Amino acid sequence: MTSPANSAETPKLPALVRPVFNEITAITRAFCTQHLDAEYARLCGKLAAKLARKRPSPLLRGDRRIWAAGIVYSIGRVNFLADPSQQPHLRTDELASLLGVKQTTMANKGRLIMDTLRIGLMDPEYCRRDLLDRNPLVWLLEVDGLLVDAHWLPEAVQVQAWQRGLIPYVPAQAGGGGPAAPSASTAGHDQRRRA
Numbered sequence: 001m002t003s004p005a006n007s008a009e010t011p012k013l014p015a016l017v018r019p020v021f022n023e024i025t026a027i028t029r030a031f032c033t034q035h036l037d038a039e040y041a042r043l044c045g046k047l048a049a050k051l052a053r054k055r056p057s058p059l060l061r062g063d064r065r066i067w068a069a070g071i072v073y074s075i076g077r078v079n080f081l082a083d084p085s086q087q088p089h090l091r092t093d094e095l096a097s098l099l100g101v102k103q104t105t106m107a108n109k110g111r112l113i114m115d116t117l118r119i120g121l122m123d124p125e126y127c128r129r130d131l132l133d134r135n136p137l138v139w140l141l142e143v144d145g146l147l148v149d150a151h152w153l154p155e156a157v158q159v160q161a162w163q164r165g166l167i168p169y170v171p172a173q174a175g176g177g178g179p180a181a182p183s184a185s186t187a188g189h190d191q192r193r194r195a
Contacts, residue, residue, distance in 0.1 A: 011049035027068035070109025
């Protein structure tokens with residue numbers, strides 16, 4: 001089952017921003033492949049695409065390597081990359097060193113990105129799948145004025161919520177082994193969503 005919101009693999013971007021986006025994502029993809037994992041690379045690409053679509057795109061100004069570092073830092077912060085209990089794990093100073101930028105510069109760019117796009121810790125749109133199950137905000141839906149955990153809803157309602165992009169996958173079809181379908185975009189959703 002695939003969501004219409006998640007059908008395009010290559011993002012549609014303004015022609016002016018495409019070369020900059022490609023350069024930044026080449027850096028993030030290479031870094032994530034070597035030091036993190038494919039899921040981090042995917043999330044960094046998703047965040048870079050969102051920044052590229054912003055009008056005017058902030059990516060058009062500044063050093064590409066610093067933008068790439070800020071993007072990796074932002075995704076890492078959302079997913080607690082600096083926490084030793086997480087896998088993969090990198091301390092912030094190690095992250096900056098491996099990316100070849102100053103730690104304060106990287107952190108400032110990352111904070112700017114997170115503030116500009118209103119991204120918070122464990123933001124469902126940029127959260128790794130292994131953290132989604134532990135993120136209670138992802139699964140809370142408002143049904144007839146009451147907050148309900150989507151795990152407890154009938155499968156038909158879960159499917160409908162997933163199709164609307166309210167939950168990242170259908171828990172009834174996952175069988176405890178992880179997501180049954182790709183994550184739909186949950187951008188703009190707050191804690192109280194309607195199913």
